Amino acid sequence: MTPRPVIGISTLVTDAAWGRWERIRTVLLAERYPAVVQAAGGLAVLLPPDAAEHAADAVARIDALVISGGSDVDPARYGAARHPETDGGEPERDAWEAALLTAALAGGVPVLGICRGLQLLNVVLGGTLVQHLPDVVGHHGHLGAPGTYGRHTVRPVPGTLLAGVLPEESLDVPTFHHQAVDRLGDGLAVSAWAEDGTVEAVEGPGFTLGVQWHPEQGDDLRLMAALVRQAAAVRSASLAPVGT
Helix, strand or coil, rough: CCCCCEEEEEEEEEEECCCCCCEEEEEEEECCCHHHHCCCCCEEEEECCCCCCHHHHHHHHEEEECCCCCCCCCHHHHHHCCCCCCCCCCCCHHHHHHHHHHHHHHHHCCCCCHHHHHHCCCCCHHCCCEEECCCHHHHCCCCCCCCCCEEEECCCCCCCCCCCCCCCCCCCCCCCCCEEEECCCCCCCEEECCCCCEEEEEEECCCCCCCCCCHHHHHHHHHHHHHHHHHHHHHHHHHHHCCC
């Protein structure tokens, strides 16, 4: 049996409560992330925050990287003052995930950034963010009600990697975000837009893809399946004998 490609997924660390435990430091990730990786044929492994100098070692042991959604990226990373609506963030997570992305991009490891993951990818490559999207688009349509995901339409750009995976002219996606790409990072191209002009996906060399929505919260496996296929191809190429 061919081993399943190993897909590393970043996580947060926070206080949580369950059972008899009222408060305990916990590695936390929505269950849908590993569930979608598994359904797409990958082996999901969690990558909780660690020292940035260990990121290259971690990336060397996986076949693809998923940067998950979560809190706002520290605006100091892109040279901006903090907006009143920007949350306190997770600086240790920012540093760890930025190092993971840097190592993956340098090593040609397939990358999928989801929501915050797209935003951090853009920042790592020198881009900036709109810190509170309603200030720009005039509505809260990219957010769901508290504790729920909203939905809206996105339009993939023809001829892009994303459009090769999602060839529809438009599709309805689960969404929950109040920030978005402002200035595009170096080497990235926009590969999907919302109806209001918000950047909804970006891509870079190889299989480097970020989506602003939450594909793990829907039933469409195509994005994750494409990542897993690419991870399998990269793994096979790395294992091929020299000269083949």
